[in-house]
Amino acid sequence: MTDHGARTGRGTARTGTPGSGTLAKERPLRAPEARRADALHPGAWWVWALGLGTAASRTSNPLLLALLIVVAGYVVAARRSDAPWARSYGAFFKLGLLVIAIRLGFTVFLGSAIPGTHTLFTLPEVPLPDWAKGVQIGGRVTAEGLTFAFYDGLRLATLLICVGAANALANPARLLKSLPGALYEAGVAVVVAMTFAPQLIADVQRLRAARRLRGRPDRGLHGLVQVGLPVLEGALERSVALAAAMDARGYGRTAAVPARVRRITAVLTLGGLLGVCAGSYGLLAAQGAGFGLPVLGAGLAAALAGLRLGGRRSVRTRYRPDRWGVRAWLVAGSGVAVAGLMIWAASADPAALAPGVVPLVAPELPLWPALAVLIGLLPAVVAPVPVRGGPAPGDPADRTAAPAAPAASKTKKTKELP
Structure with missing residues (x-):
């Protein structure tokens, strides 16, 4: 029999149909395609985007915000x-531009508390009473x-654009699967609300094209x-279909847990969330960086303990849960690194x-903060490459094809005559 394949060295790959014997040229190692088996965890995209948003909240330099x-x-x-x-993502970008326009409009018509000597123009002023x-x-x-x-306005627009990036990259259905059992009901409501706007935009584009x-x-x-x-x-039709599907799958069904466990869960969850809010405010505020990180860590620990205890009420199971792999750590770590360095x-x-x-002076681009922001480009290299023109990983239409079986030999065996 003839060998239809050949072994390649390190850095080479086989292309073409199986058994064709065609070898590809040597190419560098790159990220795989985003199939179900190696798709990036959606939580990593949100950690990365929130890291960029935290970095945007620490600066008002327009050059860094534009970067x-x-x-x-x-x-x-x-x-x-x-x-x-x-x-x-485009809708969030346009919303950011609208925020900048509204902020400038408020300054033009309602004035500004910033004193200035360079007058651009003067509008008719409306006299107001003394109490105003x-x-x-x-x-x-x-x-x-x-x-x-x-x-x-540019700082707030940058925060919205970072959130829009997370919405465009993280699959909301897979994000719902990754939530703890205690947050399943709230997660369903959030995911439905998040997917309503993109589906609405897609429907408007489809109907306008048809007209x-x-x-x-x-x-x-x-x-x-x-x-x-x-x-x-x-x-409305999607809402009715979603309600019927949730009712058919037993949405809202919970298991019985002792009253003491419920009370401890409520105290830990509420206290942890308050600690997370206080720690986040400390990190975003200019004077709270000292106490923000410890309070945030303690709040996260208490909230996670409460969520773990609260997960006992959930009777659902996860089918093929997403894994938090090395690429997810790199993507999330790049966002955390940008936030920490900023x-x-x-x-x-x-x-x-x-x-x-x-x-009034022209802003300058600081070198080290700009290099820190560029760390956020790491997901463009290490994250799996999306499959264009096919279903998204985790969608019902996504079915990873099994490798084809080798073709059977068409040679016939002949019987030996006595």
């Missing part, structure tokens, strides 16, 4: 799938006030009414991360 937006956008473009929920001192409608608009408003193909208007008030009614009807830079050199507007 964070570029990092998040590049990772989304490199590792986003074709699922409907993965198309929500400190409130201004119209008046002088300065470059310093607009600059401060732009910095503040354009039929030569009907899809813009203006008339087009909005004609598109809005089918979208709302489809959302917190350290904010305490070491606060002037570089918060450029002043009085007097």
Whole structure:
């Protein structure tokens, strides 16, 4: 028999159909395709995005904020799938632009508390009574006030864009599977709320494309009414189907646990969540970095203990749970590293991360914080590559094909005649 394959050295791979004997050229090691077996844990994407958001909350430097937006956008473009929920990043980006516009509009029409000497224009000022001192409608608009408003709006927009990156990269259905049993009911509500907006956007795009193909208007008030009614009807049908599916699967069924365990669980969970809130506020505040981390750690420990005890009430099981592998640690660690380095830079050199507007000076890009932000690009290299044009990993349509069996030999055996 002839050998239809050949062994390759390290760094080579076989391409083509099995048994073709075609060898690929040597190529460097790269991330695998995001199938069910090696798909990244959705919690890693959220840890990475929250790390970038924490870094954005520590600075008002527009150059660093723009770099964070570029990092998040590049990772989304490199590792986003074709699922409907993965198309929500553009909506969050537009929402960030709207936040900046609203923040600038408030400054123009309601004034700013930042004193300035560079007057751009003056609006008619509305006189207010004495009890409304400190409130201004119209008046002088300065470059310093607009600059401060732009910095503040850009920081909030960056936070929204980081959250949008997590929504576009993390599969909400697989994220629900990874939640502890005590948070299953609340997790279902959150996941349904998170998936409603992307599905709504996909329905609007589909209906507008269908109306354009039929030569009907899809813009203006008339087009909005004609598109809005089918979208709302489809959302209602999905809600009824989801309710029926949840009822058929016994949603809300719990097991009986002792009253003492329930009380201990409630105390640990509530106390832990309060500690997490206080620690998070300490990390985000400018003066609370000292007590924020210990309080956050103690709160997380208490909350995890409460959630573990509360999981006894859940009677559901997990089918093929997601694994937190090495790639998930690298993705989550890159976000944590960006957040930690930015917190350290904010305490070491606060002037570089918060450029002043009085007097009005051009912001400068600090070297070490910029290099720290670039660590957030690591998921674009180590995260599994999404399969374009196919189902997302974890979806019902995703079925990892088994390797094909080798073709049977068509040679016939002949009997020996006596």
